[in-house]
Amino acid sequence: MSIPRRDTGDAVPAARQGTSHEARWDEILQAAAEEFYERGFRGARLQDIAARVGLLTGSLYYYIGSKEDLLFALVQSTHRLGLETSIEDADTAASDAPTRLRRFIERQLTLMHDLEASAGAVQRDMPFLEPEHRAQINEMRQHLHNFVRDILEQGITEGHFDPATDLGAATNSIFGLLSRTPDWAAKDGRMTWEEIGDWYVRLLVRGMAVKQPAV
Numbered sequence: 001m002s003i004p005r006r007d008t009g010d011a012v013p014a015a016r017q018g019t020s021h022e023a024r025w026d027e028i029l030q031a032a033a034e035e036f037y038e039r040g041f042r043g044a045r046l047q048d049i050a051a052r053v054g055l056l057t058g059s060l061y062y063y064i065g066s067k068e069d070l071l072f073a074l075v076q077s078t079h080r081l082g083l084e085t086s087i088e089d090a091d092t093a094a095s096d097a098p099t100r101l102r103r104f105i106e107r108q109l110t111l112m113h114d115l116e117a118s119a120g121a122v123q124r125d126m127p128f129l130e131p132e133h134r135a136q137i138n139e140m141r142q143h144l145h146n147f148v149r150d151i152l153e154q155g156i157t158e159g160h161f162d163p164a165t166d167l168g169a170a171t172n173s174i175f176g177l178l179s180r181t182p183d184w185a186a187k188d189g190r191m192t193w194e195e196i197g198d199w200y201v202r203l204l205v206r207g208m209a210v211k212q213p214a215v
Contacts, residue, residue, distance in 0.1 A: 025063060027053045029077060032070045037121035041071055041128040071125055072133040078122045079140045081111055086147040097155030102201045104148065108178050109197045120182045145171050152208070161208040170208060177204075 031052035035044040046067055047057040064070050085107040092103050112119050129137065149171045155161035177200060185196060 029074055032074050033118040036125055041125040075122050097151050097160050098205050100151050105200050106197050109193050112182055113193045123179055162210050165208050
């Protein structure tokens with residue numbers, strides 16, 4: 001199972017920075033992802049996470065204050081990578097809304113496939129975050145939702161999408177659809193992730209298409 005690599009935006013106290021500490025922190029996040037995925041947040045134990053990386057339980061407190069801190073770090077790292085899927089190259093940014101939506105879905109599914117089971121663990125265990133941590137994650141999510149909402153608004157302006165489309169409901173539906181993909185894609189096995197992406201795009205673009213008047 002792979003997890004997001006920690007980037008420079010993740011908070012690591014200065015006293016704990018440095019090549020060796022940062023490498024160890026990545027290992028701890030990896031171990032936490034595995035433990036949370038296999039046992040869930042409630043069943044996961046810090047001593048077992050520490051054992052996965054050859055540390056004593058007390059040594060984890062050099063990096064974190066609690067198990068919830070570790071979950072937050074994992075969720076935050078995952079969402080930072082999620083935000084990167086809103087970055088477009090110049091050609092994509094200049095494209096029509098259906099093209100931009102297609103490429104966003106492709107980037108999202110590629111990320112979910114690369115993260116494998118850790119994406120599922122993050123999605124499932126987010127409710128265990130403390131309110132202040134959940135608020136930070138929700139702010140990151142809102143940025144991504146606004147990005148997709150802007151694409152949908154563009155599609156309405158261009159005449160690709162029905163003006164009657166409820167932008168909030170449509171945006172939430174898109175993310176709901178994407179977030180559940182890891183739960184069934186591997187078990188189903190009939191479609192590749194690329195084929196799933198193609199199907200999602202056809203489903204969404206046709207579903208939001210301008211309705212033709214009845215003859």
